[in-house]
Amino acid sequence: MFEDELKDLHVRFSEMGMMVNEAVYKSVKSFINHDKDLARQVIKDDHKINEREMDLENRSFEMVALQQPVTTDLRLIVTVMKASSDLERMGDHAVSIAKSTIRVKGNTRVPAIEKDLGEMAGVVKKMVEESLDAYVKEQADRAVKIADEDHHVNHYSRKIYEQCIKNMQDDPDTVVGSMDYMLVASYLERIGDYVTNICEWVVYLKKGKLVELNSNAKEDNF
Amino acid sequence: MFEDELKDLHVRFSEMGMMVNEAVYKSVKSFINHDKDLARQVIKDDHKINEREMDLENRSFEMVALQQPVTTDLRLIVTVMKASSDLERMGDHAVSIAKSTIRVKGNTRVPAIEKDLGEMAGVVKKMVEESLDAYVKEQADRAVKIADEDHHVNHYSRKIYEQCIKNMQDDPDTVVGSMDYMLVASYLERIGDYVTNICEWVVYLKKGKLVELNSNAKEDNF
Numbered sequence: 001m002f003e004d005e006l007k008d009l010h011v012r013f014s015e016m017g018m019m020v021n022e023a024v025y026k027s028v029k030s031f032i033n034h035d036k037d038l039a040r041q042v043i044k045d046d047h048k049i050n051e052r053e054m055d056l057e058n059r060s061f062e063m064v065a066l067q068q069p070v071t072t073d074l075r076l077i078v079t080v081m082k083a084s085s086d087l088e089r090m091g092d093h094a095v096s097i098a099k100s101t102i103r104v105k106g107n108t109r110v111p112a113i114e115k116d117l118g119e120m121a122g123v124v125k126k127m128v129e130e131s132l133d134a135y136v137k138e139q140a141d142r143a144v145k146i147a148d149e150d151h152h153v154n155h156y157s158r159k160i161y162e163q164c165i166k167n168m169q170d171d172p173d174t175v176v177g178s179m180d181y182m183l184v185a186s187y188l189e190r191i192g193d194y195v196t197n198i199c200e201w202v203v204y205l206k207k208g209k210l211v212e213l214n215s216n217a218k219e220d221n222f
Numbered sequence: 223m224f225e226d227e228l229k230d231l232h233v234r235f236s237e238m239g240m241m242v243n244e245a246v247y248k249s250v251k252s253f254i255n256h257d258k259d260l261a262r263q264v265i266k267d268d269h270k271i272n273e274r275e276m277d278l279e280n281r282s283f284e285m286v287a288l289q290q291p292v293t294t295d296l297r298l299i300v301t302v303m304k305a306s307s308d309l310e311r312m313g314d315h316a317v318s319i320a321k322s323t324i325r326v327k328g329n330t331r332v333p334a335i336e337k338d339l340g341e342m343a344g345v346v347k348k349m350v351e352e353s354l355d356a357y358v359k360e361q362a363d364r365a366v367k368i369a370d371e372d373h374h375v376n377h378y379s380r381k382i383y384e385q386c387i388k389n390m391q392d393d394p395d396t397v398v399g400s401m402d403y404m405l406v407a408s409y410l411e412r413i414g415d416y417v418t419n420i421c422e423w424v425v426y427l428k429k430g431k432l433v434e435l436n437s438n439a440k441e442d443n444f
């Protein structure tokens with residue numbers, strides 16, 4: 001039954017979202033706690049996310065080809081095709097954070113920045129979860145609000161950037177470590193951008209129209 | 223005629239690719255030459271890229287809904303749907319580079335790094351052009367080779383990173399400027415990642431199979 005296949009596609013997409021959310025969460029936790037084992041686990045599990053993307057891709061393609069859905073159903077399938085690519089790339093950035101964790105050796109640590117990174121990760125995690133929930137519930141207005149939360153992510157970026165600049169200017173020993181902080185912040189920011197994309201797909205799903213949500217936020221930071 | 227519509231879609235996609243390529247080229251040129259007017263032009267023209275994405279999106283959706291293509295034709299349309307999102311985001315990164323250009327004021331300049339950035343941009347530009355050409359000609363093997371060029375981009379990233387670290391450690395006055403260099407390098411690297419995505423779509427178009435091209439390259443840098 002087409003309806004069942006569609007429901008199944010929905011469920012599999014949500015599962016993929018949860019896998020990605022877990023990867024993001026674990027990668028930041030591993031970075032902040034210097035937990036290389038946890039970082040390795042994120043890297044090791046990434047193939048599951050990639051496989052799920054391919055699975056969704058194949059299923060949606062076949063559904064369109066064999067069942068020739070129109071209007072709402074077609075839009076739902078197209079959205080899964082597009083949004084699953086975004087989820088997969090969020091997973092790639094979690095892997096990047098995990099790889100940074102493994103690379104770090106004996107940098108001078110700055111607790112204040114690590115605290116901000118942790119908070120920034122918390123905001124991103126919440127955005128990931130909420131956007132997936134809005135997706136499942138097809139709540140376009142809520143998606144617009146969630147995308148707007150990206151301003152908080154950018155606020156943390158800016159704050160971390162300024163702290164890093166100050167540290168690096170005051171103490172050359174913090175240069176390498178600060179660059180790592182900047183790196184992780186930039187990955188989190190990119191993940192936030194992908195959440196915005198997911199929110200755009202929710203609006204598209206509901207209204208059939210492509211919108212660009214908070215494009216300024218996307219462009220103003222690193 | 224469906225065949226004509228399909229050809230038209232192809233042409234419009236290629237045109238979008240050329241618009242993006244021009245935006246990337248101009249944005250880097252503006253950064254290196256401190257040409258704020260050129261940077262403003264990139265920002266001003268970005269809406270044309272966004273509009274073209276929406277146009278492609280609407281056309282492909284309608285073609286699928288009304289003509290119900292299967293196999294090769296469907297794959298071609300799905301690829302345009304996906305790859306046009308990637309192109310649009312490459313345009314966003316060009317805008318980010320242009321915005322960095324406008325923000326920069328009186329930083330201490332490092333000619334050696336600016337030279338590397340220029341070369342890095344050259345490699346990225348060539349990759350953008352070649353991937354679009356491989357797309358139009360549906361050359362999957364060539365697409366794999368082009369994605370492999372991303373290693374050169376990463377080589378420049380690494381080199382610029384090391385130079386920046388050294389500068390910042392030796393001279394606190396270079397901290398702010400070096401961060402700008404890093405920023406622009408990271409945008410170029412992201413654009414390179416999107417070229418890799420385009421190459422993946424070329425393979426998908428030709429072989430009907432999702433592949434992940436040089437995922438290591440994607441993950442190993444900032």
